[in-house]
Amino acid sequence: MSVSAVKNAPLSSVLNTFSQPGFKKWKGRSPLNVINPFENLQLRQRMPKCLIVGFAKCGTYALKSFLSLHPNLICAENETQFFSRFYFKGFAWYKRQMPFSSEHQITVEKTPSYAESKLALQRIHAFNSSIKLIVIVRDPVTRLQSSYAHFLARNKDPKLNFTFREWCGDNESIIHKIDYYSHLVNIYGLFDRDQVLVLSEEDLEADPFGVMQQVARFVGLKTAFTKDVFVFNSRKGFYCINTNNSKYKDVTTHIKTDPITGCLKKSKGRSHPNVDKSFLRHLASIALPHNENLFHIINKRFPWTTVEYFETMNS
Numbered sequence: 001m002s003v004s005a006v007k008n009a010p011l012s013s014v015l016n017t018f019s020q021p022g023f024k025k026w027k028g029r030s031p032l033n034v035i036n037p038f039e040n041l042q043l044r045q046r047m048p049k050c051l052i053v054g055f056a057k058c059g060t061y062a063l064k065s066f067l068s069l070h071p072n073l074i075c076a077e078n079e080t081q082f083f084s085r086f087y088f089k090g091f092a093w094y095k096r097q098m099p100f101s102s103e104h105q106i107t108v109e110k111t112p113s114y115a116e117s118k119l120a121l122q123r124i125h126a127f128n129s130s131i132k133l134i135v136i137v138r139d140p141v142t143r144l145q146s147s148y149a150h151f152l153a154r155n156k157d158p159k160l161n162f163t164f165r166e167w168c169g170d171n172e173s174i175i176h177k178i179d180y181y182s183h184l185v186n187i188y189g190l191f192d193r194d195q196v197l198v199l200s201e202e203d204l205e206a207d208p209f210g211v212m213q214q215v216a217r218f219v220g221l222k223t224a225f226t227k228d229v230f231v232f233n234s235r236k237g238f239y240c241i242n243t244n245n246s247k248y249k250d251v252t253t254h255i256k257t258d259p260i261t262g263c264l265k266k267s268k269g270r271s272h273p274n275v276d277k278s279f280l281r282h283l284a285s286i287a288l289p290h291n292e293n294l295f296h297i298i299n300k301r302f303p304w305t306t307v308e309y310f311e312t313m314n315s
């Protein structure tokens with residue numbers, strides 16, 4: 001809604017705009033992100049110009065939440081799964097899932113399953129061939145443990161009380177779960193390299209500020225923070241938003257963090273169950289060639305666990 005439209009519209013329709021689903025993002029926005037609607041010229045729902053397309057359990061929620069701190073980035077609250085599951089609902093529906101944004105903001109949507117669907121990637125390309133894509137990966141062995149911890153936390157059916165080994169399944173099913181490479185092939189087959197940013201969960205965990213700077217550069221924005229935006233919380237074992245700094249205190253209202261600690265919700269950063277080290281070694285050996293292919297195609301290496309690492313440990 002433009003300023004002139006706001007000025008000329010009946011009060012009820014202006015209020016109606018503010019009560020639409022996507023507008024709830026504006027309630028309680030951080031001081032960094034608040035834009036006075038009457039000063040702002042173009043408050044409306046906009047299609048995303050950047051998508052976080054993968055991968056589940058690789059820190060996608062932390063990434064999205066931390067990016068929302070940037071005044072010029074605004075993230076859709078939910079994973080819409082539009083290009084994968086709900087394409088039939090149409091673009092008007094998709095747009096309605098987006099938050100209200102100003103003309104100075106870039107809308108970001110995250111649905112981690114997009115990267116694993118060639119059809120979803122083709123649809124994204126047809127939608128906007130110059131869109132920016134962010135992919136975040138993680139040591140596949142740790143990712144499996146994370147997914148298993150997620151499964152245990154969610155599973156209520158005693159019949160599905162699988163051990164880690166059972167849950168991982170046979171080698172074919174393990175490869176399916178650990179292979180990022182083949183999905184990256186699909187992405188690079190459709191999009192130019194400069195449209196794709198590949199990050200790692202390990203970097204996000206160790207240096208969220210550095211990763212946010214990387215993303216800001218990637219989407220053509222300046223960094224809007226100082227390093228003190230995050231503070232390491234030894235109890236949680238992760239960086240959290242620095243609520244001691246008045247500048248960042250209120251952000252917890254719009255990115256679902258603990259208002260006191262500034263940490264992400266409990267389901268993010270779970271402890272992983274103890275599992276048999278010899279099986280982890282087996283997983284690392286299966287992952288190895290797929291990791292090497294990935295490092296080759298993205299032209300970047302991550303120091304992920306090797307078979308040798310497990311050989312130095314007692315099982």
Ligand SMILES: Nc1ncnc2c1ncn2[C@@H]1O[C@H](COP(=O)(O)OS(=O)(=O)O)[C@@H](OP(=O)(O)O)[C@H]1O
Nearest residue numbers: 056057058059060061062146205238239268269270
């Ligand atoms: N700062 C911070 N705080 C909390 N958690 C963090 C953070 N940075 C990265 N991570 C890692 O994010 C992992 C969850 O990944 P996702 O959000 O992609 O999971 S999901 O697919 O949406 O369920 C989650 O995995 P688990 O540790 O297995 O829970 C975390 O390791």
